[in-house]
Amino acid sequence: MKDTNSIQQSTSFGGIKGGFTKAVRLYGKEDLRLEEFELPEIKEDEILAKVVSDSICMSSYKAAKQGPDHKRVPDNVHENPIIIGHEFAGEIVQVGSKWQHKFRAGQKYSIQPAIYYEGGPMGILSAPGYSYQHIGGDATYVIIPKDVLEQNCLLAYDGPGFYPASLAEPLSCVIGAMHANYHTKPGSYIHQMEIKEGGKMAILAGVGPMGLAAINYVVNRKDRKPSLLVITDIDQSRLNRAAEIFPVKWAKENGIELIYLNTGNVENPVEKLKEISGGGYDDVFVFAPVAPVVEQGDAILAHDGCLNFFAGPSNPDFSAKLNFYNVHYLYTHIVGTSGGNNDDMVEALEIMSEGLDPAGLITHIGGLNAVAETTLNLPNIPGGKKLIYTHKNLPLVAISDFEEKGKTDPFYAELAKLVAKTKGLWNVEAEAYLLENAPEI
Secondary structure: OOOOOOOOEOOHHHOEOOOEEEEEEEEEOOEEEEEEEEOOOOOOOOEEEEEEEEEEOHHHHHHHHHHHHOOOOOOOOOOOOEEOOOOEEEEEEEEOHHHOOOOOOOOEEEEOOOOOOOOOOOHHHOOOOOOOOOOOOOEOEEEEOHHHHHOOOEEEOOOOOOHHHHOHHHHHHHHHHHHHOEEOOOOOOOOEEOOOOOOEEEEEOOOOHHHHHHHHHHHHOOOOOOOEEEEEEOOHHHHHHHHHHOOHHHHHHOOOEEEEEEHHHOOOHHHHHHHHHOOOEEEEEEOOOOHHHHHHHHHOEEEEEEEEEOOOOOOOOOOOOOOHHHHHHOOOEEEEOOOOOHHHHHHHHHHHHOOOOOHHHEEEEEEHHHHHHHHHOHHHOOOOEEEEEOOEOOOOEEHHHHHHHOOOOHHHHHHHHHHHOOOOOOOHHHHHHHHHHOOEO
C-alpha cells in the first residue's frame, strides 16, 4: 500500500503527480468500498486538498441506498465510482495557477456542495459527494474541480479546529430557514423576508441536533432576534440536556426569554403554548415530520405568523391539516426550506470564526474505516452527526461512551476528560488530541 500522507509533486504548473488517496467510493446500490487509488495531476484550474473531517449526512445514506437511481449519482457509477461525503473540511495542499490569486497552500476550507453548475457532469444536479470521481468528503486527499471553484463554493475558514467547518453546511440549513421566513404589512403585498425582530418564536421538536444548532444560532445572532423563544419536545431528558448546554440564563443575557416545554406533560399543548406567548407566535419552526406537530405549529400562529416546515419527510405522501380560515383572515402562511445557499454557508463560517461552536450537532466520532458501515446503517444509529476523521482508523463511538471505553483504553479516557470540560460536547482540544494520537488509516 502506498503512503497516502506523502503526495509526490511534479514541476508542471505546481501540479501533483503520482499522489495516492484513500476514499470510500460508491459503485452501486449499497456498494461502498474503502479503496486506495492514484489521483491524476491537477490542472491549472484545479486545487489539491487534504480532507481532515467529514460529517456523515442522511443524504449520503440515500445516495448509497439508491445508487445510480439517485438524481445526483451518475448512471455509470459501476464503471466510474464516485467518492461519497459532502460535509467536509480540511487544508489546501496545492493550487493550480488560475486560482493562486485567491487561494494558497495551508488555508483551511469548507465546501458548499450545492454548486448549481450547469457544466458539471450531471448538469445542475452535480455535487461533491455524489457526482465526482476525485472529490468527496470521505477521502484523505481530493481534487477540487473548476465546477466548485467557478461557483465560489470553495470557502476559506479562519476559525479554530476543523469540525466547525464540516458542520457549516448543516448550520447553513438553519440559517437559510431563518432567512426564508417572511412577514407582511397591512396594505402591502411586499414580503419582508426574515423572522420578526423582537417577535415570538417557537421551535417544535427542537432538542435534536438540528434544533440545538437552531437555538445556538438564534441566541447568538447580532442582527435580528426574537424576544421569546420556546423550545418543545416530549422527551424530558433531551429537554434537560438542551437546557444544560444552552441555559435560560445565557439566553436572557443575550436578550431572549428562553423556555423549554415538555408538551407530552401538558393536557392541551396548543393552549399552553398560546398562554406562554400571550396569544400566538410570529415564527414557528417544525423540526419533526410528524403531522400532529405540524398541526400544532399551525394552531399557535399569531396574525401574519409564518410556519416553517424544516423537517424533511421520507414519505412523499406526507400531509397535515392546515387552518385555511386563519390563512384567509389572519394572514398565516407556510414556507419550507431544504438546505442553505452560498450566502448562508459564508455566514455560518463567519459566525463560527467569531466563536459560535456547532459541537452540539455531533454525537459520534469515527475514522475513515467506519464510513461504509455507518453510512449504510445511519437511520438505525441514534443521536446526531457522525463526525469522521478521514486520516484515522477508529471505530464509530458515541461521545457519551468515551468514559466507559476509557476504562480499558487510555486514548478514550483522555478524550472523556477533554469533552467533560465542555459538558460532554466535542471540542477543539479533543479534536487536536485525536489528530495527534489516533492511529492512521
